[in-house]
Amino acid sequence: MVIAQKSDLPQGTLDLLILNVVALGPMHGYAIAQRLRQVSREVVNVTQGTLYPALHRLENRGFLAADWKQSDTGRDAKFYKLTAKGRTHMASEAESWRRLAQAVGAILKTSEGVG
Amino acid sequence: MNWLTRLMRHERLEAQLDAELRDHFERLVLDYVRDGLSEPDARRRARLEFGGLDQVKEVCRDARGTRWFEEFTQDVRYGWRGLMRNRSFAIVAILTLALGVGANTAVFGVINALLLRPLPVPDPTGLISLQRRVGTQAGGNFSYPQVLELSKQGDLFKLLCGFGRDQVTVGPAGAMEPAVVAWVSGHYYDTLGLSPQAGRLLIPADDEPGASPSAVLSDAYWTRRFGRNPGVIGESIQIEGVPVPIVGVSPAGFTGANVGEAVDLTLAIQSRLVVRPDQPFYTGPGARWLRILARPQPDLPQDQLQARAIVVWRQLMEASIRPTTLPEDRRRLMSEELDVLPGRTGTSLVRAEFRFPLQIAMGFVIVVLLIACVNVANLLLARGATRQREIAVRLSIGAGRARIVRQLLTESTLIAVGGMAAGLVVAWIGSRALLTLMAAGRGLEGAGALALNLTPDWMMVAVTILMVGGTTLIFGVAPAWRASRVQPGAAMSASGRVAESHGRLGSSLVIAQVALSLVLVIGAGLFARTLYNLRALDRGFDVTDVLVVGTSAQRAGFTGPKLAAFNSQLLTFIEQVPGVRAASVAAITPLAGGGITQAIAVNGVRTGEGEMHFNSVGPRYFDAMRTPIVAGRDFARGDGPAGPYVAIVNEAFVRQYMTGPPLGQRVSVLGSAREMQVVGVVKDTAYETLREAPPTVYSAHQQRLAAATFVVHAPGATAAVASAIRAEVQSRLGGRLPRISTLTDQLEGSLVLERLLARATLMFGALALALAAVGLYGLTSYWVTSRTREIGVRVALGARTACVLRLVLGDALRMVAFGVAAGLVSAWGLSRLIESMIFGLSATDITTVAFAVIVLVFTGLLAGLIPARRATRIDPHLALRNE
Numbered sequence: 001m002v003i004a005q006k007s008d009l010p011q012g013t014l015d016l017l018i019l020n021v022v023a024l025g026p027m028h029g030y031a032i033a034q035r036l037r038q039v040s041r042e043v044v045n046v047t048q049g050t051l052y053p054a055l056h057r058l059e060n061r062g063f064l065a066a067d068w069k070q071s072d073t074g075r076d077a078k079f080y081k082l083t084a085k086g087r088t089h090m091a092s093e094a095e096s097w098r099r100l101a102q103a104v105g106a107i108l109k110t111s112e113g114v115g
Numbered sequence: 116m117n118w119l120t121r122l123m124r125h126e127r128l129e130a131q132l133d134a135e136l137r138d139h140f141e142r143l144v145l146d147y148v149r150d151g152l153s154e155p156d157a158r159r160r161a162r163l164e165f166g167g168l169d170q171v172k173e174v175c176r177d178a179r180g181t182r183w184f185e186e187f188t189q190d191v192r193y194g195w196r197g198l199m200r201n202r203s204f205a206i207v208a209i210l211t212l213a214l215g216v217g218a219n220t221a222v223f224g225v226i227n228a229l230l231l232r233p234l235p236v237p238d239p240t241g242l243i244s245l246q247r248r249v250g251t252q253a254g255g256n257f258s259y260p261q262v263l264e265l266s267k268q269g270d271l272f273k274l275l276c277g278f279g280r281d282q283v284t285v286g287p288a289g290a291m292e293p294a295v296v297a298w299v300s301g302h303y304y305d306t307l308g309l310s311p312q313a314g315r316l317l318i319p320a321d322d323e324p325g326a327s328p329s330a331v332l333s334d335a336y337w338t339r340r341f342g343r344n345p346g347v348i349g350e351s352i353q354i355e356g357v358p359v360p361i362v363g364v365s366p367a368g369f370t371g372a373n374v375g376e377a378v379d380l381t382l383a384i385q386s387r388l389v390v391r392p393d394q395p396f397y398t399g400p401g402a403r404w405l406r407i408l409a410r411p412q413p414d415l416p417q418d419q420l421q422a423r424a425i426v427v428w429r430q431l432m433e434a435s436i437r438p439t440t441l442p443e444d445r446r447r448l449m450s451e452e453l454d455v456l457p458g459r460t461g462t463s464l465v466r467a468e469f470r471f472p473l474q475i476a477m478g479f480v481i482v483v484l485l486i487a488c489v490n491v492a493n494l495l496l497a498r499g500a501t502r503q504r505e506i507a508v509r510l511s512i513g514a515g516r517a518r519i520v521r522q523l524l525t526e527s528t529l530i531a532v533g534g535m536a537a538g539l540v541v542a543w544i545g546s547r548a549l550l551t552l553m554a555a556g557r558g559l560e561g562a563g564a565l566a567l568n569l570t571p572d573w574m575m576v577a578v579t580i581l582m583v584g585g586t587t588l589i590f591g592v593a594p595a596w597r598a599s600r601v602q603p604g605a606a607m608s609a610s611g612r613v614a615e616s617h618g619r620l621g622s623s624l625v626i627a628q629v630a631l632s633l634v635l636v637i638g639a640g641l642f643a644r645t646l647y648n649l650r651a652l653d654r655g656f657d658v659t660d661v662l663v664v665g666t667s668a669q670r671a672g673f674t675g676p677k678l679a680a681f682n683s684q685l686l687t688f689i690e691q692v693p694g695v696r697a698a699s700v701a702a703i704t705p706l707a708g709g710g711i712t713q714a715i716a717v718n719g720v721r722t723g724e725g726e727m728h729f730n731s732v733g734p735r736y737f738d739a740m741r742t743p744i745v746a747g748r749d750f751a752r753g754d755g756p757a758g759p760y761v762a763i764v765n766e767a768f769v770r771q772y773m774t775g776p777p778l779g780q781r782v783s784v785l786g787s788a789r790e791m792q793v794v795g796v797v798k799d800t801a802y803e804t805l806r807e808a809p810p811t812v813y814s815a816h817q818q819r820l821a822a823a824t825f826v827v828h829a830p831g832a833t834a835a836v837a838s839a840i841r842a843e844v845q846s847r848l849g850g851r852l853p854r855i856s857t858l859t860d861q862l863e864g865s866l867v868l869e870r871l872l873a874r875a876t877l878m879f880g881a882l883a884l885a886l887a888a889v890g891l892y893g894l895t896s897y898w899v900t901s902r903t904r905e906i907g908v909r910v911a912l913g914a915r916t917a918c919v920l921r922l923v924l925g926d927a928l929r930m931v932a933f934g935v936a937a938g939l940v941s942a943w944g945l946s947r948l949i950e951s952m953i954f955g956l957s958a959t960d961i962t963t964v965a966f967a968v969i970v971l972v973f974t975g976l977l978a979g980l981i982p983a984r985r986a987t988r989i990d991p992h993l994a995l996r997n998e
Contacts, residue, residue, distance in 0.1 A: 028138065029138075030139045033139075047166065048136065048139060049166060049170065049174055052174075052175050053174045053175050053177065073138075073141065075141070076134065077135070078135045078138070
């Protein structure tokens with residue numbers, strides 16, 4: 001099993017992934033981590049030490065908003081949701097990510113041809 | 116959520132972070148249980164995966180970006196708690212600083228207002244001031260014709276104005292009151308660049324010959340007398356009985372170009388001919404009473420301006436020399452130079468007067484601040500030493516050294532901020548007290564008293580903050596650094612060695628304090644004795660129970676024979692008032708702050724280069740002043756205009772300029788044909804200042820009519836006599852009140868500087884002494900505490916009380932001795948600086964120095980005695996058990 005730590009993810013990627021996950025609906029930290037792992041098929045496994053600072057950073061920058069709600073366990077949990085500002089940011093980040101991925105892909109394809 | 120809210124909600128955010136992470140943890144555990152692990156296993160595994168909860172929290176806090184502030188508030192809270200636990204330490208430290216900072220801010224506030232603050236006009240740095248200088252004698256004023264000539268030099272000065280200050284009476288008969296007026300040339304307000312607050316300001320046309328007078332009110336006078344009523348513009352006020360229309364109000368905050376001497380009214384110089392027709396000479400070439408501010412042509416470099424100003428001035432002086440001018444005068448005129456100086460801060464007569472005393476006071480308070488800092492540093496050192504155990508604990512559980520230094524510095528910053536706040540209160544009171552001391556006895560009661568703007572400006576704020584920042588560094592860093600240099604192990608086991616090293620630094624600080632306060636005590640002693648010497652000086656007259664009465668008869672229009680008749684009638688009246696023993700008139704009364712000097716010839720021969728001091732007095736003047744007549748006779752009623760001209764000289768004059776018996780010799784004012792025969796010799800008397808009794812010639816008042824001030828000796832009845840005279844003069848002069856003061860007032864008025872210096876330095880010296888005593892006491896009692904065990908052992912081995920006392924006091928006195936030695940050397944080095952200000956003793960006067968040394972040794976003994984007595988009461992059993 002390959003476990004991607006924060007250091008393996010390109011700079012800023014974790015933020016983009018979190019925003020994408022939260023875009024589906026309000027979610028607490030544990031669920032976000034779970035979802036990231038499931039969707040990436042266990043490739044992206046973020047620890048608490050990485051996840052929460054990222055969440056707080058995104059909240060401070062106004063991309064996420066937080067609500068305290070009672071959750072299924074009966075405890076109050078902090079639910080993050082995407083703000084309008086976060087949505088715009090996510091879109092532009094996703095776009096530039098896609099462009100970069102395409103470019104990287106194209107370059108890799110050329111070098112495969114040569115090889 | 117913004118940065119600030121995040122700070123404010125710190126507590127809640129911490130709780131939320133905690134809840135959030137706990138929630139995550141619990142869910143993880145739940146998942147593991149769901150995967151089939153037992154609850155304890157699930158928890159263990161979750162904890163493993165989770166890592167250090169505190170580390171995660173730290174990273175999250177970093178993400179919040181407010182960590183420095185959280186640590187800072189933590190430091191502040193911690194420091195505050197520490198100070199509260201040891202309140203007496205905090206109070207002593209804060210009070211010490213408050214006195215040090217407050218005294219400095221107070222003195223600096225006055226210096227700032229008088230010497231440094233720019234005039235409240237646009238572009239004050241563009242102003243220059245012109246001054247006449249003869250040799251090293253700078254600061255000379257100008258005559259009105261000279262101002263007019265200089266203002267014509269358009270290639271040098273874009274704008275130039277002259278101005279002078281005077282006191283007038285304002286109001287209708289029966290309700291007259293004094294007001295301060297500035298007489299200004301036409302371009303005054305143009306040069307300063309001011310615009311009116313209401314109405315208009317004076318323009319060049321107001322200063323044309325024959326222009327009718329117009330008055331501009333100052334903002335303060337407009338408020339005080341007219342309640343800021345804009346309707347007064349266009350109305351007239353009576354100035355010296357002459358109605359003058361008010362044309363406008365000058366801007367708020369502008370009190371005139373003479374700093375320290377606020378004016379109420381501003382009039383053009385030409386108006387003086389209408390308002391004060393009794394003094395026409397003020398617009399002539401003989402009266403030099405105006406100061407000059409100008410704006411130079413903008414493209415003219417400073418050095419060229421100065422060079423060309425010298426040339427222009429020489430031409431002006433040459434043109435002013437007439438064929439009749441005496442050769443000495445010609446030489447003196449041609450030796451005059453014109454200085455071009457910065458005019459940013461305006462001009463001021465009081466500035467030159469007070470500069471030196473204020474500098475001395477500033478020197479004193481800086482030393483006081485240094486001593487205060489040393490005290491606080493010592494307190495912190497001692498505190499640091501007692502807290503070494505605590506610091507060692509914190510170091511050993513992983514606190515960084517920088518963090519500890521920062522913590523300790525936060526504490527000293529708290530003390531500094533507290534000291535600054537309390538110091539501002541001290542400063543507010545102190546600067547006003549200082550101003551009162553400076554203004555006292557200036558002979559300008561009410562209106563015209565010394566007026567300085569003490570409102571804090573950025574300069575004051577900057578200096579205070581710099582001072583507090585500097586002192587925090589001085590007294591905070593060294594103790595903090597030292598305290599943090601603890602070997603955790605060493606400090607935990609035995610504190611003896613550390614205490615020893617603190618003792619060495621501490622005692623050198625105390626020695627410095629003793630040295631500094633000795634210098635101040637010696638200085639204060641010298642100034643106090645100067646004041647005492649001057650007051651106690653026999654200057655040939657007795658000031659007790661002598662009234663000095665000035666009338667405004669001339670201003671009320673009495674001239675020539677009418678004035679003489681008025682004066683003689685008033686004198687007759689005064690002599691008959693019950694309680695009057697002797698009364699007379701004089702042109703000049705001693706110590707009034709002015710005089711007449713003239714070149715005199717003895718038996719037709721000029722008496723060398725020196726100028727004689729001159730006075731004109733009536734019969735019984737010497738009786739009223741109780742000046743002994745040494746030889747010959749007093750002036751008599753018969754010495755009138757018809758009789759032979761007579762004079763009385765003083766002993767100094769005889770000594771210096773006469774040979775042979777003085778009586779019968781002839782003296783005359785140089786250039787005058789009227790020779791006076793010397794009929795009497797009187798004892799030497801002080802003239803303008805108490806510091807000297809110059810050669811003086813008195814003429815008979817009836818033969819040489821001059822201004823008349825009445826001197827009245829009324830033993831024990833001055834108040835009643837004064838009110839009788841007041842009523843009489845008021846009824847004769849249509850409501851004008853006489854100016855009545857006492858000779859004692861005049862004496863005190865002439866001692867303003869000496870009194871200021873004596874009082875200020877005594878106060879600051881006492882402050883320094885008290886602070887040094889506190890320092891010595893603190894260190895000695897610290898010493899006793901840290902050596903309780905040693906003393907206990909000594910007592911157990913049979914040391915007697917006297918022996919313990921000697922041990923403790925010997926240490927304290929050794930420090931005093933070193934301090935006194937260092938202080939004597941510094942005082943000797945500084946003695947030359949104040950030589951010019953002291954009188955009747957030398958700046959290294961042995962009695963004063965000895966007295967100061969005794970005071971310090973005594974203070975040192977007193978400060979050491981309390982801890983020493985405590986040391987003698989140490990119970991050896993208890994002392995040994997406690998260790």
